[in-house]
Amino acid sequence: MNxxxxxxxxxxxxxxxxxxxxxxxxxxLVLISVLQSGKKGFNELSREAGISPRILSKELHEMEMNGLVSRTVCHTKPITVQYELTAYSxxxxxxxxxxxxxxxxxxQKIISRE
Amino acid sequence: MNxxxxxxxxxxxxxxxxxxxxxxxxxxLVLISVLQSGKKGFNELSREAGISPRILSKELHEMEMNGLVSRTVCHTKPITVQYELTAYSxxxxxxxxxxxxxxxxxxQKIISRE
Incomplete structure (x- = not known):
């Protein structure tokens, strides 16, 4: 880059x-990294990423809008929703x-300095 | 990453x-990208990055603490300060x-969709 x-x-x-x-x-980016191991339900994602449901919902919505995540409603009882990475992600x-x-x-740098 | x-x-x-x-x-990351063209004074950086002096000062301080930027006081009148990327950055x-x-x-993706 000169x-x-x-x-x-x-x-x-x-x-x-x-x-x-x-x-x-x-x-x-943390959510994308978590979803790389496969599709996940909302609560599972919340737990694995350590993110509150309120924020998770907002983040997933924005990621969906940008074509990074797809959302599938499963007709189970009760209804569940699964999130999955798109090819674009x-x-x-x-x-x-x-x-x-x-x-x-x-x-490593921080550890070696201590 | 499988x-x-x-x-x-x-x-x-x-x-x-x-x-x-x-x-x-x-x-x-925007500041690092701006500083890649060489060392800069505070006002120059503020203008080129489009960032307010108050926020710039906080960001530069954090970057200095993390070893990404070095700060040199120049004994001009009035005193000026120059910021430069470190080798670590x-x-x-x-x-x-x-x-x-x-x-x-x-x-490109957004443009081609419109």
């Missing part, structure tokens, strides 16, 4: 902002892997 | 959370590049 022009920099800034608009915040794999790698690295 | 065990999933979740703790939020390049790529891709 060739910086005003245009390339503002494009890069815009793209990073776009990504943060869609998957920024505390939860969405897989385009985020590179971001997720890079963040996982960096998180490991940073934790 | 081999999911409880342990590997919780490690992945933790690493993603660690990364979000350090560079999550609206601004830090370069370990975030993969995250930044992945987010830039995804931001472009997502914008």
């Amino acid at each position: 060739n910086h022009t005003v245009e390339s920099c503002s494009k890069a800034k815009m793209a990073i902002r776009d990504t943060l608009d869609v998957v920024g915040g505390k939860w969405k 897989q385009t985020l794999n590179e971001v997720l892997i890079a963040m996982q790698k960096w998180g490991h690295l940073h934790r | 081999n999911h065990t409880v342990e590997s999933c919780s490690k992945a979740k933790m690493a993603i959370r660690d990364t979000l703790d350090v560079v999550g939020g609206k601004w830090k 370069q370990t975030l390049n993969e995250v930044l590049i992945a987010m830039q790529k995804w931001g472009h891709l997502h914008r």
Whole structure:
């Protein structure tokens, strides 16, 4: 990333902002990572991600709007809802892997400093 | 990412959370991207990133604490302060590049849908 022009920099800034608009915040990438092991019900997701039902509901709704998660109503009694990653969400794999790698690295750095 | 065990999933979740703790939020990755074109003064950074001085000051302080940015006081009159990326901040390049790529891709998707 050495060739910086005003245009390339503002494009890069815009793209990073776009990504943060869609998957920024505390939860969405964590939810994607949790859903990578397969579809899950609402309560299961809430428990596994450690996220309150109120916030989870809002996050899942936004992820659905952005085509990252699909929601299936199952006609059980009582009715249950299952959430699943879409094919499009897989385009985020590179971001997720890079963040996982960096998180490991940073934790090692902190541990070695203590 | 097909081999999911409880342990590997919780490690992945933790690493993603660690990364979000350090560079999550609206601004830090944008600031790193802006500083990639070289060291900058406070007002210059505020203008280029489009971020208010109060928030910028808080963000830069947190980035300094995490070893991502260094702060140099220049003995000019009046005193000025310059901010620069550290070598350690370069370990975030993969995250930044992945987010830039995804931001472009997502914008294309939105545009082609309209």
